[in-house]
Amino acid sequence: MPKPQTARRAAARPMNPFEMALEQFDRAADILGLDPGMRETLRRPKRQLIVSIPVRMDDGSIRVFEGYRVQHNIARGPAKGGIRYHPQVSLDEVKALASWMTWKCSVVNIPFGGGKGGVICDPKSMSEGELERMTRRYASEISIIIGHDRDIPAPDVYTTPQIMAWIMDTISMTKGYSTLGVVTGKPIAVGGSEGRNEATARGCIVAIQEAGKKKSIKLKGARVAVQGFGNAGAICARLLWSMGAKVVAVSDSQGGIYGSGGLPIDAVIAAKEKTGSVRGYEGKSEKISNGALLELPVDVLVPAALEGVITAANASRVKAKIIAEAANGPTTPDADDILLRKGAIVIPDILANAGGVTVSYFEWVQDLYSFFWETDFVYAHLTKTISRSFGEVWKTAQANKTDMRTGAMVLGVARVAEATRIRGLFP
Numbered sequence: 001m002p003k004p005q006t007a008r009r010a011a012a013r014p015m016n017p018f019e020m021a022l023e024q025f026d027r028a029a030d031i032l033g034l035d036p037g038m039r040e041t042l043r044r045p046k047r048q049l050i051v052s053i054p055v056r057m058d059d060g061s062i063r064v065f066e067g068y069r070v071q072h073n074i075a076r077g078p079a080k081g082g083i084r085y086h087p088q089v090s091l092d093e094v095k096a097l098a099s100w101m102t103w104k105c106s107v108v109n110i111p112f113g114g115g116k117g118g119v120i121c122d123p124k125s126m127s128e129g130e131l132e133r134m135t136r137r138y139a140s141e142i143s144i145i146i147g148h149d150r151d152i153p154a155p156d157v158y159t160t161p162q163i164m165a166w167i168m169d170t171i172s173m174t175k176g177y178s179t180l181g182v183v184t185g186k187p188i189a190v191g192g193s194e195g196r197n198e199a200t201a202r203g204c205i206v207a208i209q210e211a212g213k214k215k216s217i218k219l220k221g222a223r224v225a226v227q228g229f230g231n232a233g234a235i236c237a238r239l240l241w242s243m244g245a246k247v248v249a250v251s252d253s254q255g256g257i258y259g260s261g262g263l264p265i266d267a268v269i270a271a272k273e274k275t276g277s278v279r280g281y282e283g284k285s286e287k288i289s290n291g292a293l294l295e296l297p298v299d300v301l302v303p304a305a306l307e308g309v310i311t312a313a314n315a316s317r318v319k320a321k322i323i324a325e326a327a328n329g330p331t332t333p334d335a336d337d338i339l340l341r342k343g344a345i346v347i348p349d350i351l352a353n354a355g356g357v358t359v360s361y362f363e364w365v366q367d368l369y370s371f372f373w374e375t376d377f378v379y380a381h382l383t384k385t386i387s388r389s390f391g392e393v394w395k396t397a398q399a400n401k402t403d404m405r406t407g408a409m410v411l412g413v414a415r416v417a418e419a420t421r422i423r424g425l426f427p
Contacts, residue, residue, distance in 0.1 A: 017096035017307050023333045028409035031400055038417055045095050047071040051141035055134045058127050065121050069142040071151055072098035072114040075419040078149055079115030080105055082156025089118035097328055103412035104350035108389045110361045115151050123158045135163050139170040148181030154360050155185040165190050181367035184360035193363035195378035201235035203355015203386045204326045207347045210390040211322045220244030223298040227251050227290055228305030229278050232326045234269055236302055241265040249293045250278050256293045257285040294318055303330035310335045325349040340403045348405035351393055358385050
């Protein structure tokens with residue numbers, strides 16, 4: 001019997017994030033030879049919650065926002081995944097991100113399933129009071145499915161430790177006692193973990209170092225470009241720069257800057273904080289577009305912005321030998337095929353940016369036991385986890401004669417499928 005799968009889309013038609021996630025899953029499912037029932041079970045999100053969020057704005061008017069929380073799979077443990085605030089949030093995007101979280105947690109072998117949330121809004125145009133009221137109402141609306149033992153949110157695009165603190169407080173007030181483990185990525189003062197702020201970037205650096213060993217590329221002196229200068233991108237750029245890499249280009253939503261001899265990242269960060277954009281940097285550099293940054297002659301490219309930026313249309317012009325996906329879903333399946341033929345190593349998002357969820361797991365454990373770790377201890381365990389996982393993904397990819405993403409997906413899907421098989425069906 002032929003394996004059921006989504007029809008392959010026409011190459012010319014743009015792919016939405018969930019279609020991309022399904023195609024990635026199908027490639028792994030084909031290699032694993034999953035039976036039709038298991039394939040259908042793992043392709044579908046377990047729960048999808050759509051909520052209406054009425055908020056009183058500062059001028060006294062009422063605006064109604066739409067929010068989502070999706071739990072893709074909980075076979076290996078509670079759902080885990082961030083919440084993003086962005087004007088382009090969609091249910092398909094959240095479903096894709098939730099599924100990637102399932103495979104990400106499985107790849108680094110932590111006992112979580114995948115979840116994700118989002119609210120359609122423009123947080124940059126909202127006051128702190130409006131953001132707090134929206135966050136608390138959203139938290140109240142999704143409280144029916146989240147909890148330290150069910151689904152644990154975390155920060156994502158345009159959400160912060162403060163927003164996580166508001167969610168934790170809202171749920172705690174509803175329950176009548178403090179439940180620190182309901183979210184991760186919180187401030188240290190309310191149960192956050194040392195090292196959580198830099199975890200995604202540090203995990204990405206470990207993965208880059210492991211890939212560098214395969215390509216005989218040392219970080220010291222390597223030329224690097226970073227697209228996206230939020231938490232993950234900016235910290236990744238700073239850490240690479242501090243390790244001796246030449247970070248020649250960085251960008252944010254307003255565009256980028258390029259300096260052939262390398263940029264002083266501390267000065268660029270200061271300019272970003274002062275002006276709101278890396279383009280506010282006044283030192284020696286030239287303006288560059290986000291698209292052009294991807295095609296620079298560099299050793300390492302770190303796409304740390306949004307999904308779908310490396311496609312079949314531009315992949316042939318990407319010159320980097322290592323592409324480390326600090327963002328979720330920046331490379332389409334068609335682009336993966338092109339980059340593989342070019343001999344580039346693409347460290348997939350479900351490995352490259354898994355440092356964040358790994359330390360979120362550490363934070364969750366610390367909250368449950370009320371026993372908190374020192375920074376060096378957190379970083380040591382993070383390094384060990386990502387390094388081990390890179391080796392497992394590399395071995396899986398080599399054994400199946402495929403790329404790193406498919407190797408990671410095969411590893412992650414196999415673990416979830418095994419847990420699902422062992423648990424069985426109820427009733």
